[in-house]
Amino acid sequence: MTSDTNSVFARRESEARSYCRGIPSTFSSAKGSEMTDSDGRSYIDFLAGCSSLNYGHNDPDMKAALVEHITGDGLAHALDLHTDTKADFLTAFEKHVLQPRDMDHRVMFTGPTGANAVEAAMKMARKATGRTNIIAFTNGFHGVTLGALAATGNSYHRGGAGVSLDGVTRMPYDGYMGDRTDTTELLAAMLSDPSSGVDKPAAIMLETVQGEGGLTAASPDWIRRVAELAKEHGALLIVDDIQAGCGRTGTFFSFEGMGIEPDIITMAKSVSGFGLPLALTLVRPEYDVFGPAEHNGTFRGNTHAFVTARVAIEKFWANANFQQEIATKALMLTTALEELAGMVEGARLKGRGMMQGVDVGSGELAEEICARAYDKGLIIETSGPNDEVVKVLAPLTTPEATFRKGLGLMLESAREVLAQSKLAAE
Known part of the structure; x- marks a missing residue:
């Protein structure tokens, strides 16, 4: 369905749609920090509903409470x-x-x-x-x-x-x-x-x-x-x-x-x-x-x-444990983004906490990095007046191993895009 230009989305959905243009998969399920499309392929989610899913997809405790409420005719x-x-x-x-x-x-x-x-x-x-x-x-x-x-x-x-x-x-x-x-x-x-x-x-x-x-x-x-x-x-x-x-x-x-x-x-x-x-x-x-x-x-x-x-x-939020976990992951994120910034002359680290990214100086370059990451199974988007910032909004609950894997895919994508650009210039 994702490659069918005559799909119901192209036929019927308004031209105002946006995220799906760069992330064209048809998603069918999600759990924690991963989403799965209708073909069974999983993606690490570094978009999190544009920060609407800070606690990940389908948190089991929230889901259980909601199901109980619905089945009890709440x-x-x-x-x-x-x-x-x-x-x-x-x-x-x-x-x-x-x-x-x-x-x-x-x-x-x-x-x-x-x-x-x-x-x-x-x-x-x-x-x-x-x-x-x-x-x-x-x-x-x-x-x-x-x-x-x-x-x-x-x-x-x-x-x-x-x-x-x-x-x-x-x-x-x-x-x-x-x-x-x-x-x-x-x-x-x-x-x-x-x-x-x-x-x-x-x-x-x-x-x-x-x-x-x-x-x-x-x-x-x-x-x-x-x-x-x-x-x-x-x-x-x-x-x-x-x-x-x-x-x-x-x-x-x-x-x-x-x-x-x-x-x-x-x-x-x-x-x-x-x-x-x-x-x-x-x-x-x-x-x-x-x-x-x-x-x-x-x-x-x-x-x-x-x-x-x-x-x-x-x-x-009943105690400080979660806030401490966020700080630990934010440091991991900063470290990875500093590596990304080091690949691009003049690039700048932006944001703080788990709301960080890198201004790579060009909307075209940022979009190419995000597109390559999508091909590798990472959902990540851009930000800024010219879409020049590679922006990470991973769920705050992302397991450390998954977080590191996603950051690795981001860095790998950047290296490949930059290497390809260098070859094209030569």
Whole structure:
């Protein structure tokens, strides 16, 4: 089926499809960190649903709890009614995530996607402050619905809007103007100057690691300064933790240990733990300003996702063991990526934790490496404004032997592609 250009996918699926263009296999099953196609071939997964499967495919404990819920006629849909599964999730989230971090944030269930969470966050900040402007950053990616898209930097995605995208001021992210330029100085100057043309912001929104923007990781000092400026100028601080959260950067939230307290946090992707749609907007109580159903949706909350999310929190975040395992694998990843970077002149290591990659300087080269890896049985993708970053998003639970094998395939693919390019040049 995968080679049949007249397949049902080519005939009927929208041209908006993307990942399947570079990864054309038809997959039929998955477990842990491996996926199997309809021909019986297995692949190591270094994409993990773009960080939606941080705990791997079909975790047995989450699966057992979900099957028990379904076979016991547990609710499949409940709007925002009180349910036992929602109560259990909120209790676990409060006990193992919020309270240990001394966070008093309330949990808003928005809709099934990260963009829903971002839309709610932006609206909430505007209502709470009475202002309209949101400051976002170069290479930021926050979603492609119109409000979130206004805050997204990528011109390709912005071009699909069909209307003007307003209400956002773009400022340079950390490192955007070179290592010698502190871009928070520009932000401070623009916010302090009444003639800068920048309207007083309702919020400043950022990713601590820019997932789709090329894995640029902001320094803690830069993030702290942005947080200080937000507070100084009466703006809320929104941290978009949709891709970088749930352990991807090493801690549950990507900003832990940086000395900041975001007013609003958006989460999705791996919140459910099982790949089921679930998005959250966490908000400090004083900014929980929406009236009943003022921001709603038929699928705000996902009863099945509550079941698996509760298991994920209790299984992986009740103590520090999992976080220590992530740190060990992150070091393995850094070592392998340093080897990859050493193969390409001018290549740079990007990201942190288990959200790392290498900027190889060319989208064409990065795509060739990923394509060769796919041929060898490794699913890996690119990132960045020109797709120039080979990006690793392996499940955090990947067994060490499987992880090493996948990293080996990545390095082997890079060596072969580079050798072939050298021969072609000669």
